[in-house]
Amino acid sequence: xxxxxxxxxxxxxxxxxxxWKRRSVQIEAVPxxxxxxxxxxxxxxxxxxxxxxxxxxxxxxxxxxxxxxxxDPAVIARMDWAxxxxxxxxxxxxxxxxxxxxxxxxxxxxxxxxxxxxEGPGRNEDLRGEPFVGQAGKLLDNMLLALGLKRGDNAYxxxxxKCRPTDAAGKDRPxxxxxxxxxxxxxxxxxxxxxxxxxVALGKTAALSLLNLRPDTPVSKLRGTVHTYADLPLVxxxxxxxxxxxxxxxxxxxxxxxxxMATYGR
Ligand code: URA
Numbered sequence: 001x002x003x004x005x006x007x008x009x010x011x012x013x014x015x016x017x018x019x020w021k022r023r024s025v026q027i028e029a030v031p032x033x034x035x036x037x038x039x040x041x042x043x044x045x046x047x048x049x050x051x052x053x054x055x056x057x058x059x060x061x062x063x064x065x066x067x068x069x070x071x072d073p074a075v076i077a078r079m080d081w082a083x084x085x086x087x088x089x090x091x092x093x094x095x096x097x098x099x100x101x102x103x104x105x106x107x108x109x110x111x112x113x114x115x116x117x118x119e120g121p122g123r124n125e126d127l128r129g130e131p132f133v134g135q136a137g138k139l140l141d142n143m144l145l146a147l148g149l150k151r152g153d154n155a156y157x158x159x160x161x162k163c164r165p166t167d168a169a170g171k172d173r174p175x176x177x178x179x180x181x182x183x184x185x186x187x188x189x190x191x192x193x194x195x196x197x198x199x200v201a202l203g204k205t206a207a208l209s210l211l212n213l214r215p216d217t218p219v220s221k222l223r224g225t226v227h228t229y230a231d232l233p234l235v236x237x238x239x240x241x242x243x244x245x246x247x248x249x250x251x252x253x254x255x256x257x258x259x260x261m262a263t264y265g266r
Contacts (some may be wrong), residue, residue, distance in 0.1 A: 015086055030086055054213045054221075063182055072241045073185040077192075081110065084189055088162050094182045096163035096175070102129030103163055108156035113264070115196035116140065117187065119157045119205035119239065122172040126164035126233045136241040140202070143240065146256060156194055158187055160209045180209045191230065198264045199232055200256075203239025210234060223256055226263050235260040 065071060071093040079087065089103050104121040107130050124134040132140045141151060149155040161175040161183040175183070191199070201207040204219045210229050211222070222236040237256035238249050 018190045044080040044111055065093055074251045076189050077183040079189055088186050094179050096165055096179055100163040101126045104129055104131050106158035107131055108152050109154055112154050112156040113197040115199045116157045116202055116203045117206040120159045120161035120175045121164040131159050158190055174205050199229055199234040200260050201236045207236040233263045
């Protein structure tokens with residue numbers, strides 16, 4: 001299957017394929033995204049965030065460190081790739097280290113212009129040590145293809161937390177605000193090493209954690225706006241696992257990708 005065929009398959013899957021086929025033309029390239037300048041929030045560095053009322057600053061939690069750990073945010077902020085990977089793989093900063101099989105550091109092109117940030121590893125990712133390897137990962141790969149990207153080629157995929165959060169029954173759960181805050185220095189360092197041109201936050205956990213927003217902020221309130229994270233544009237879309245369950249929101253996810261493309265194009 002060629003990339004164009006895959007892109008068409010993704011568009012079909014999200015329910016807008018017939019729109020592109022109506023004129024019986026072969027789609028050669030990603031269509032021009034809809035201009036949405038009214039939604040772009042231009043933020044000078046010192047300007048207040050667009051959602052001041054939603055801001056949330058989780059205090060760095062006092063967490064028990066299990067065993068030995070090199071955890072020190074100031075030191076992490078200066079690490080090179082190799083040291084960072086090694087430090088993450090041995091991290092014992094929070095309780096999530098207790099049940100992990102593997103840490104899930106991130107995957108992709110370390111010089112990528114596009115960074116996609118998810119929530120945290122699930123069961124499959126914990127077993128494989130790689131982000132987004134299940135059904136949600138397949139959808140994410142299709143979303144990348146729709147943008148003309150693929151894993152490892154101008155795209156990097158990471159998560160807010162590097163270890164799988166589970167509930168008392170051993171099922172996947174979202175990370176707590178404290179677990180996210182404990183892990184975020186690793187992602188911050190990844191971002192400063194990668195230096196992407198754009199960040200796409202996949203779902204609520206990623207968006208709230210990167211933008212420091214209150215836990216009750218709905219994703220719907222964050223979509224359609226270009227946010228800023230450390231001077232980089234950040235676009236929020238739905239988490240692929242949610243999109244697998246909510247077919248009607250796939251069209252909105254496509255709008256988000258168009259917004260991200262338009263922002264990247266600038
Ligand atoms: N969901 C996520 O947010 N990240 C993964 O790596 C897998 C599922």
